[in-house]
Amino acid sequence: MDTPTRQPSPALAALLSILATGTALAAAPSPAYPDADASDPARLRWMAGSPPPPDRLLRFDDGSYFRFPALRWSVSNFRQLMPTVNVSRGLSAPAPLPRALRDDIDDVVFQPMGANRPMSWKESLKANYTDGIVVLHKGRIVYERYFGVLNPQGQHGAMSVTKSFVGTLAAMLVAEGELDPSRRVAGYVPELGSSAFGNATVRQLMDMTTGIRFSEDYADPDAEVWAHAAAGNPLPKAQDYTGPRSYYEFLQTVKPEGRHGEAFHYRTANTDALGWVLARVSGRSVAQLLSERVWSRLGAEQDAYMTVDSTGTPFAGGGLNTGLRDLARFGEMIRNNGFFNGRQVLPAAAVADIRRGGDPAAFTQAGYTLLAGWTYRDMWWVTHNAHGAFAARGVHGQALYIDPKAEMVIARFASHPVAGNAANDPTSLPAYHALARHLMGER
Amino acid sequence: MDTPTRQPSPALAALLSILATGTALAAAPSPAYPDADASDPARLRWMAGSPPPPDRLLRFDDGSYFRFPALRWSVSNFRQLMPTVNVSRGLSAPAPLPRALRDDIDDVVFQPMGANRPMSWKESLKANYTDGIVVLHKGRIVYERYFGVLNPQGQHGAMSVTKSFVGTLAAMLVAEGELDPSRRVAGYVPELGSSAFGNATVRQLMDMTTGIRFSEDYADPDAEVWAHAAAGNPLPKAQDYTGPRSYYEFLQTVKPEGRHGEAFHYRTANTDALGWVLARVSGRSVAQLLSERVWSRLGAEQDAYMTVDSTGTPFAGGGLNTGLRDLARFGEMIRNNGFFNGRQVLPAAAVADIRRGGDPAAFTQAGYTLLAGWTYRDMWWVTHNAHGAFAARGVHGQALYIDPKAEMVIARFASHPVAGNAANDPTSLPAYHALARHLMGER
Structure with missing residues (x-):
């Protein structure tokens, strides 16, 4: 930082990590970072003890909670650090996710991007600091693993996977005729x-082709x-703060x-x-x-939640936290063109609009070297590969990956030390x- | 306040209301308070709109959230105002609460303490600013009402009802031989x-007969x-703050x-x-x-949650928030001596210890004129009436009232303008x- 007086506070700097984009960053973690085992948040006993010892105490206001490896604990505990709003599952029974676990998946081998040697599926989970992963095949759980402090009863920050939820809600209102995509904001x-x-x-807005x-x-x-993060930070502003005080x-x-x-x-x-548009329309x-x-x-088995700013506005750009299996349920619903839990949860037209993808020419200009041929539509990333795969993606490795041809859905939470997905794409995609x-x- | 420099901040003053005790306060609300309809938080549209208009915006840091009538919204939305920790229900199906609704309850008539004329059950709910109430008789829901912004999918602050949960956990560990009640803290x-x-x-500690x-x-x-509230306040401390920084x-x-x-x-x-003792033991x-x-x-249908201080310690004295029906489930389990949902959830000995009550001589000295003959045991209030009723009680009218002889459990959330229960006891007990x-x- 050149100008110390403008230097953001630690809490602010930490919040920013949540916002970090997937633009080109180092393609591999720096060797300075401890590996998945050495940084395991359960093993490091963050926030364990009564009280936690000083060197294991993580706080929101000093930013300690979002420094690696501490962030590996925090991503599973955001609600303990800041105010949140509930996303109720309602009170009915969860929709069952049938299990048909397979023991052959750990040994699946692939070639990481830019690597000289192949890697096994099992190795990849540690290479990209996975906190939990569920694979559905034809609607059944064929693989499920948890690491560190995440477990099936926990919720984990979805980071920018949140954006795809918001884009899906917008596509839903468009399909229902409640929202006119051609109208000015x-x-x-x-x-x-x-x-x-x-x-x-x-x-x-929905396709992020605004000129801002x-x-x-x-x-x-x-x-x-x-400024965005400072505005959304739920802590009281400093007395000399003169900027915006909420996301809105x-x-x-x-x-x-630009245009x-x-x-x-x-x-x-x-x-x-x-x-904001959705809030006004709905x-x-x-x-x-x-x-x-x-x-x-959806028959979710847990409530989800969103972080909020000091005026109670949920952070649409990255504030959603969910259970891992519920993220998989959402993905399975999308894979089935909006049908799940015995009902048409979303209009099929909304999902069709997502899967169709966005403007290739617009996407090319963003320069994602690892994502050649992709587009962005309704806040989803569309691969346009032979399987018609598309994904929701969030910093530090959050992913909901839907492969229609393989009838496969992968939900993954992670806490990679590098925010940008370019750091984990080589061992995940x-x-x-x-x-x-x-x-x-x-094969 | 005599000494402005020591005057607590608004956020602190607001937090204090959560701690308010049931000791003698005005026995009836001041006529200056708007009544239940005029103070209805849904009607007043607190935090409604995108963004809420300035006069409907409630904040934690300026204490606006806890001024009456705004507190009527806040008690159903604490998690939106401060950090919290989840109390997971697990992932299994909720234990059903069978329904056998009765239409004769609204007309039940009683004589309020100190009043000249009788009052109906239905009238009492508005007189004491009820947000929600469930009555179980022989394990079935015979009555259920919600007002304002609370609904079956919501959670509400249990205030000092929290204490009875903590006391019950202690009684459980005592019954299991894990905690020695005669040992020094x-x-x-x-x-x-x-x-x-x-x-x-x-x-x-368990019976609150310490000399402190x-x-x-x-x-x-x-x-x-x-000082207690300042220590537990999760917001960053002021730079000149020199007091304790956590509950511990x-x-x-x-x-x-005293002794x-x-x-x-x-x-x-x-x-x-x-x-703290429970945390160390368990x-x-x-x-x-x-x-x-x-x-x-317990087969709870919703997760509960607790507010936490800035070190992640849950507020054992008053931080629990639950769904109303789940509070009733807990009460029904206690009424059945620890058995519920097809299992012995708590040792019967723990519940027996609660129901036995505390030391009458010790209780008398506290001078609760409205609670003559009661005692306090394991952080429960024991009436020693002919029905053997006992209760968990929290400020602003929170209550879990268990009447073994009548096979009745009442769970009530409320937002009475006066913190102390002496203000609502006359129309509730x-x-x-x-x-x-x-x-x-x-009858």
């Missing part, structure tokens, strides 16, 4: 009229991402840069703006809408595809 | 050795209750006053100290212990007893 949220979002269309100034360059103390206040300050509709830019602020917060329209109809082929009986 | 928690708690017995200096006089800026740190500062074992004094700090936080030993075995007699076919 300011038509729904007049307060955004003088911001860069105002004259963008809802569709441009929103730098996520953490080395730059003037980057907008700092921040969004009104966003300035234009709408031309290029894909992965910027968290788009999802928060979309969340009369419900994103958390309420998710509960009423999806979570309570080829593994997913190899497993898909294995489950299809190919 | 310092034997379990050496850090309390130089505090007033150190040479008290665990039994004295702990004033809950809010008009006195030097009252210990301010506070407990070590408590000084002696242990002589008189009952209802003081929240005893429960926090007991929580190797689990109170929240974990409650989940593993009770909540996950006689109503409970009248309903018990009604259900028994008397």
